[in-house]
């Protein structure tokens with residue numbers, strides 16, 4: 001056994017904190033214990049919502065399309081690319097970099113705003129914030145079902161996410177003075193630049209493990225998401241397009257807890273998982289913590305031909321949202337002067353200026 005697989009074998013597998021939808025939609029319910037257990041300073045960093053009406057079918061409808069999209073002719077996929085937005089809209093394959101610095105050919109992504117096809121036509125804004133303000137590109141002839149399925153699932157994950165955000169705000173405002181319109185719920189509700197990402201992890205070829213360094217983050221590198229809140233589906237594993245249960249239980253999503261322990265997290269197929277992004281950690285003054293996570297590829301014989309499809313929905317503030325940054329004690333605070341009022345777009349721009357070399361290190365649509 002190599003050191004990497006030894007580490008995986010010793011890594012505990014933990015269940016997410018689960019909130020049934022009926023409780024979540026009750027605005028009078030006191031979910032503070034669960035929010036703290038999931039997102040608080042000692043929390044695991046992930047909460048899943050069970051029994052969301054209509055979710056199972058919408059998940060299947062979209063995830064089934066990921067392998068079909070990835071196998072469209074190269075020419076068709078090329079027409080779905082958008083270099084202007086640095087591949088933050090439409091099809092993206094091999095445009096991002098892995099932790100090793102090599103181009104990421106392991107997965108293909110399709111990005112779109114599930115709520116707005118054209119968030120703005122302002123040329124200056126488009127030039128300044130192409131990753132946020134760009135327009136959707138749908139495969140209208142090659143795969144017309146994609147637009148319908150993407151928008152339907154995205155809308156549902158956002159609606160449930162707004163309820164999660166409501167309960168997060170209730171928990172946070174219990175401890176600190178927060179202006180009512182500065183909560184996550186309002187920020188997410190007002191935004192015009194949400195981003196959905198349909199992910200397809202290509203299968204390993206026989207005898208050619210994707211995981212040459214045997215690391216935990218072999219399929220998707222360690223990162224925290226940049227925005228407010230991320231919704232995640234349970235991934236679908238397929239072989240030759242036919243759904244199968246994942247044959248390697250060390251493959252999947254891993255999280256680094258607040259104490260630095262790495263755990264594999266599991267949730268059920270019909271649950272929607274939510275994680276906290278960096279901006280929420282900053283605005284909540286650390287009461288809700290961003291979630292470091294990565295994805296481990298399956299290994300060995302069993303991995304041959306195994307494909308993984310999933311969907312992430314990045315709920316992020318509008319580019320124009322003025323953010324009330326705390327004076328101190330948060331990540332990236334060196335970028336912000338005391339009492340400086342920055343919009344989310346300006347803040348992202350500063351991050352990109354400072355960390356340009358990190359741009360596209362496996363965190364597209366997140367910075």
Ligand SMILES: O=C(O)CCC(=O)C(=O)O
Pocket residue numbers: 197199220225232235253293295310312366
């Ligand atoms: O593939 C996954 O399950 C997670 C992907 C992810 O973390 C991301 O796209 O930010």
Ligand SMILES: [Fe+2]
Pocket residue numbers: 223224225293
């Ligand atoms: Fe992520």
